[in-house]
Amino acid sequence: MDQDTHELHASSFGAAAAAYAEHRPDYAQAAVRWALEAAPGPRVLDLGAGTGKLTATLVALGAEVVAVEPDPAMLAELRRALPTVRALPGSAEAIPLPDGSVDAVVAGNAMHWFDMAVAGPEIARVLAEDGVLAGLWNVMDDEVEWVAGLARVSGSEAVGPRDTPASWRAETADMHLAKTGGAARFGSPEQAGFPHGQTRTADSLAATLATRAGMLVMPAPEREARLGEIRAFLGSRPETADGEFSLPMQTGVLRVRRL
Template sequence: MDQDERLLHASSFGAAAGAYAEHRPDYAQAAVEWALEPAPGPRVLDLVAGTGKLTAGLAALGADVIAVEPDPAMLSELRGALPGVRALSGSAEAIPLPDASVDAVLAGNAMHWFDMAVAGPEIARVLAPGGVLAGLWNLMDDGVEWVSGLARVGGSAAVGPRDTPAAWRAATAGAHLPRTGAAPARFGSPEQAEFAHGQRRTADSLVATLATRAGVLVLPERERAAALGRIRAFLGERPETAHGEFTLPMLTGVLRVRRL
């Protein structure tokens, strides 16, 4: 994906902020705890926080959390859902916080949008020594047969290059983190871990969830309707998904690195 395409996808979510808040899943609590495990203190930045899916999980764990989000519509949803959380307008490339002001920087389904050449030094600047940078991604568990079929039917629009475990492992094996030894701060070696997760859905609500993915949002209307129609037909034919509520099998993948 070139720079212009990346920016188009990254900026697509605001138009669907309400649907994003309603349908996107949270993150496995064990994954959030693992991401924070090496952090030297409770001050956490949720960077490019969207509508607050990860922010809410951090607050529930008792973290002293600050959210930063560039899109006004997404930020409005976050502030409405979590009025007790300090939520600021900003981006990964321009973080509105002082130097060494947080013990951890977490990003939920967002780090792949960062321009890490700029964001890396910014993240290092706001992180205290010993602090943790971690990205979390919710993945569709395509080790389950019907989920694998859904991934094939949905294609690249609904199932992106890091939305299944194998693809995520390859795509995040250090590619979106500051380089080890990079100025102005050193980072240790990245670690990956995966945690079982799931989301209760119906066929209609799963289609609505997939409709909030960037690969779908940027499609022309006719192509978007066709892609979602194929997914809806598939779900209507499968015994696991055709009748009422079901659990979408997922994993939360975490990539973390510590500032030395």
């Protein structure tokens, strides 16, 4: 997408902060452990932390967490949900922390919004020697037949190029690298996927998809029509028509070490 469209999508979440907090999934603990296993210490920056979905998992695993989020509404939701976490306004391109102050920087469903030409050196600045940068993404497992059907019905606005396992691997393989200008500050990337799931109903899964950036920026009549198609599909499937079900997912991780 062009820069204006990218910025429109990136700034869309604040208006839906409460829905994001309610409906977006957490992250598989095994994925977070793998992301951090090579970090030289427990100090972790959750960058682009949103409403604290990844932050909460980091806290549960005993990390010493500071969260940084640029959107005031998202940051307010994070502070409400996790009042004991140090949560600061800031961005990947302007991190409000001293040099070498964290052992790992993680980003949950956020790294694709970063301008890595600026953010890469900035992340490297705050990382300690041998520190780790890890991006995590929750993706829907479209190897399951009904999930593949849902992806087709939902369209790219709701199920985008990083939202299924194969496309996630291709889209994120070199996402840590600056695309323009500057030398890479990180080593060779590693990718891994970890089974995950989210308990949903047809209505709550539709509400989850409604928090995707492509859906948030749609004109309201078009968005409601798309959500109607999604609900109709879910209502037609025996796996999802009645009551609660588990949405098959993976948490994918891109992990690199600071050079």
